[in-house]
Amino acid sequence: SVVAGVDWLPTVCKLAGVQPPAEHMLDGEDASDVFLGGSRARVKPLMWEWRFRIAGEPFHHSPQLATRVGDWKLLMNADRSRVELYQIKQDPTQLDNVAADHPEVVARLSEPLLAWAKTLPDGPRDPGSGGQNYGWPGKRVAEQPRTERPNVVLILLDDVGYSDYGCYGSEVQTPNIDRLAANGLRFTQFYNNAICLPTRASLLTGLYPRYVGPEKRIQLTSEMLTVGELLQSAGYQTSLSGKWHLGGAAPHRPIDRGFGEFFGMLDGCSNHFDPSIPDPPFEGGRLRVWARNAERLTKFPENFYSSDAIADHAIENIRRFARSGKPFFAHVCFTAAHSPLHAKPADVAKYRGKYSLGWDEVRRRRRERQLELGIIDPSWAVPAREPEVKPWDVEPLREWNENLMAVYAAMVDSIDQNIGRIMQALDESGAAQNTVVLVLNDNGGCAEQAGGDDPTNVAGPEECYVSCGAGWAYAQNTPFRRYKGWVHEGGIATPLVVSWPGVTQSGRLTGQVGHVVDLLPTLAEIAGATYPAERNGRRLLPLEGQSLLPVIRGDATSLSQRGDLYWKAFDNRAVRQGRWKLVRDQNAGRWELYDVEADRTETRNLAEQYPERVEQLTAAWNAWADRTGASQQPISVYTLNRVPTNLPPIKIALIGDSTVASYAKPPADRPTLTGWGQVFGLYFQESVEIKNHAVSGRSSKSFLREGRWEPVLAEKPDYVFIQFGHNDQPGKGDRTTDPSGDFQDNLRKCINEARAIGAVPILVTPVARRTFENGEARTTLTPYADAMKAVAKEEKAALVDLHSLSFDLFNERGNEATAWVSASTSDRTHFSRRGAIEIARLAVSALPQAAPQLRHYMRQPWQVPKD
Incomplete structure (x- = not known):
């Protein structure tokens, strides 16, 4: 009977009367009947992969593969340059290669063997002693060069607007993001899902959010594979630092979904100086959950600040990963600049007095810089002021509002400082030249007025709880309409900066339309990972995004086929098909149609001129909503000012x-x-x-x-x-x-x-x-x-x-x-x-x-x- 090392675990489990965990898809078989005196015919194939060193020569990276199925044993190079087939019973010493006589057997055995090999991590398998390990008996295999797979650092900012990076028109100091843009590529038409949680769901899975369970909530299901799980299966070391927001209990934690190391917040937001402080009652009074891997954290250092702590964890992992020589994926999710508005005094001091000119003038100046940078088209009209935004010259709380924006700018500035620290760690560890860095936002600037217009609630220190409000969000999302939670362009447009030394052309802009569903397919292609049809015996949902790698490499200025894009946030809805975008504001209750190539600022509603296109796009949105469960989600309306004043006693x-x-x-x-x-x-x-x-x-x-x-x-x-x-x-x-x-x-x-x-x-x-x-x-x-x-x-x-x-x-x-x-x-x-x-x-x-x-x-x- 044929027995192998992979059979030990299932055999011991059987002998001990223990059921292996269901999530373990074991490669071995139970051989207890053999050890108890019986015999059996093997069902599962045996597979091997090995690499070897020869003293004084570079490590040979092209793997050698072998499989045994029944009496047949196949040995081959991964590139098929050498193939040997033996019948073990007749030829146990493997001297008579019969591959040429049985091509059908070679084909039958090689296909599952090569598929299995793709799931293995890359890199050395031996202890690195330099001693001789021969793959083919008595023969050496020549060195074959290979291109190292790149590392990936994916950075996500929270509640930051389209125009808040310097390289997208901001006055906020973001020299490190700007440097990445100068050495890389900027997308001008990249989209998120308008709200924190759905954006993260799509970014991680390459799928639109699925609304599941009796309450139709967004959740990662077993039909989805995260980018962490995919890259981990391809041999990448993985970590997530910062905000998760997709579940706090097993099996929905980062460590359950492909991230080997986690530190950060499982919830949506928390106090930036001391996460052990609960939310205020008007926010529900919740105590937000932070964790390190499976351990819940309840105490934080005296000098804690969320952006610094998140970057510290990312840097710690990057240095350790780089020392191992294996590729890595570090996902860095800052919780700033989400409310509450908390920033270190030294950072706030840089922006004191800079916002006395008000949100109208800040927005005008940002648009001018965007025109100079080539970010926007000069033919796009300037949209009318949002109805909830007062003209600055009649705003009664100007000094208080100036401070809000100064603190917000300091939070974005602090994120950039920490991105600089991450880049320095990459450089010092020798990984920078082989690392792809991506930076983007999870939604548009947020117009909520958490805490109300209360001048005693002063932004900055840990005891405050306040957010920017509509006026400053109007400036943050320049030149577009609306904000986080809406699916007009101000809610869903995000910068995307991609820097890949030796690959991206320095300082290039692309108008290629992209979406967060495209990130998993893109990173999979960068890493050489194949998205499987099933996992652990369960079929996976097919990807809904597409790889942007040709555009990133500069091989193509645009993708030949760009699928339709869909959104639902609260009861705001949209679909984009080519140049046409159909959008419905929750408060208006009617569809609007825009030609976003000619009018991306959405100032000319063409719905009455093209009723047949409205009908066609409405049907497309409804079909998508039925498929994803979005149509069954309970309707909720987004409210900006959550604390009305002048209430009766x-x-x-x-x-x-x-x-x-x-x-x-x-x-x-x-x-x-x-x-x-x-x-x-x-x-x-x-x-x-x-x-x-x-x-x-x-x-x-x-x-x-x-x-x-x-x-x-x-x-x-x-x-x-x-x-x-x-x-x-x-x-x-x-x-x-x-x-x-x-x-x-x-x-x-x-x-x-x-x-x-x-x-x-x-x-x-x-x-x-x-x-x-x-x-x-x-x-x-x-x-x-x-x-x-x-x-x-x-x-x-x-x-x-x-x-x-x-x-x-x-x-x-x-x-x-x-x-x-x-x-x-x-x-x-x-x-x-x-x-x-x-x-x-x-x-x-x-x-x-x-x-x-x-x-x-x-x-x-x-x-x-x-x-």
């Missing part, structure tokens, strides 16, 4: 037990005791009046029985938060309620009577007790939490699941790491002041979803004491 009433109650003076035995309701007002503006009616020791039954509910209704609150459960549990005497009976009846009474006076009832499940068993959090309150959820669903009432939020907090961080939440070591139910602030934060974090109308009343800026 409101009243909020809280009812519940001791975990909610206020304490005028602390009990003697618990001097730090604080209820979360006592600090709830820290998260709301002054126009919100909060009355805390919660009383220690009350259950839903005793609170109502004692007549405490009627005074709450008498005050006519606008919202009533209702939390019970702790004192409803068994063992509480006549306070106890049945979670499937009178507990639910009491909740329904409060809901119905609150609604009768025009109030909005909000059920809050009871906070979990901070108890642990064998290192895991435990709770006895689940029946009451589940009962509240059932009532909320039945009555269509708003629900804040504080039980799950608090339990997850305790379970994820553990006993010791959450000890500060509790009032004392012996009291695991009540809170310290710091603990109460955190529990209140958890409750508030759920409000944007549970009661969206309240998010506008949350405090701006978000400055809650850390205690």
Whole structure:
């Protein structure tokens, strides 16, 4: 029986009664029957690949290949310059080459052998001793030169506009990006997907996003192969530094999808100075997740800044990869200049006073520079001002707005400085001359006004949370219309700079239309990697992009066949077919048609002149949307200013037990005791009046029985938060309620009577007790939490699941790491002041979803004491 080394793992698994992991497609076979005295005929072919050194001569890079199938054994050079075929039973010493007599056998065996060899990493296989290793018995193989496969560094900037690089017209100092452009190629018609997440999905897979699952969310599925996985299978070392945004749990993490090394953010944005600081309540109060490989990070160095840390990780890997001699792919995804606007003071100082001229003048000057650089066509008309952008001379908060743009420019400047550090690392490691570097943006400049127009919310330091707003995004996306989230050109046009020493022609511009779906096919061709039809027995979706390598090399000025391009962002839609682009603004509700060769600034809507083309392109978009699931995605509308001002005052009433109650003076035995309701007002503006009616020791039954509910209704609150459960549990005497009976009846009474006076009832499940068993959090309150959820669903009432939020907090961080939440070591139910602030934060974090109308009343800026 034929047995080989690759059979050991499946054999040992069988003998030990262990099932190999399903994701392992083993090349070997279970040979346990042979070792137990039986025999078998081999099913899978055996394959070998080897290379060798000869003392004093260069390493021979052309691999030698062999396969055995049944009685046949084939040996060949990868370039087919030598082929030998033997019948092993008749000729075990391999002296009689019968390849010429059996060409059909050679063809049958060589095809799968060569396909297998393409999946292997390149480079030496032996220890490098310089000793003699002969591939062909007693014979030497002549040295054959080969071209080394290039390294790839793909750099992605976040929420940066089309005109924000110096080489695309900006006044922001980007000398390192500009140097890459001067030594390489700039695309003037390259596109992204208008929003962070869908752009990343397409860039990584060469496919348009797929909307999957019951909520039709974008996700990487098993039918997709990432560029990391593809290049990794081709022998590349891979790393991702920075923003991922495509899933934080296995099997959707970077380390699960082809990146051997990862450091960065799994979410969409975070504090740039200290990612352990949660989002403000008006952004949902989320604690953003950073990780290094599989390890979640909760603490960050005192001098942390996101762009520096991301570049540090990329440089660390580039130096290590270069030392190995194997090609590498480093994907660098800066989280800047995404909000919040945070920048180092020294960088901001460079731009102080530079934006006093305002966004109108900045946009005009950028357009002039773009004309000088040949980036845009002078025949394109200047579009009208966007409706949400005020003329600068009537803007009342000019000084505050100047600072926004100065900080934003400093963030872009910092990214460029770090790109310079990356280029220096490539140069010092000897890899620069064989590395392709690409730089682009994930969407257009962002017009959101996170934090509102609040002059006390000053951009720059870590405690602020603010973004640029429409005025500066209007300048960032010069010369185009609209912004991130829209699919007019301002939302989807990105610079693309490609530098490849010895390949790209210095300083060249190309008008070739490209899209992020083209990046995987392009990098695959650069790396010599073949995109497979299937993986792990599952068919892969065929690529929807095409390689731009001929254009990058200068072999072609344009691609002969450019497929149609499609977009959907929120409910904004577009398709481009050649020179024609059909686009629909979510607010207009109608299609617009533009000839983007003659009018890329989209100023002349031709829909009425060409109704048949509108009909044809609409049908094409609908077919694409049905194919990708985009048509089934729930409609959501993009909102710019998320924090309205001049809202009417409101009243909020809280009812519940001791975990909610206020304490005028602390009990003697618990001097730090604080209820979360006592600090709830820290998260709301002054126009919100909060009355805390919660009383220690009350259950839903005793609170109502004692007549405490009627005074709450008498005050006519606008919202009533209702939390019970702790004192409803068994063992509480006549306070106890049945979670499937009178507990639910009491909740329904409060809901119905609150609604009768025009109030909005909000059920809050009871906070979990901070108890642990064998290192895991435990709770006895689940029946009451589940009962509240059932009532909320039945009555269509708003629900804040504080039980799950608090339990997850305790379970994820553990006993010791959450000890500060509790009032004392012996009291695991009540809170310290710091603990109460955190529990209140958890409750508030759920409000944007549970009661969206309240998010506008949350405090701006978000400055809650850390205690």
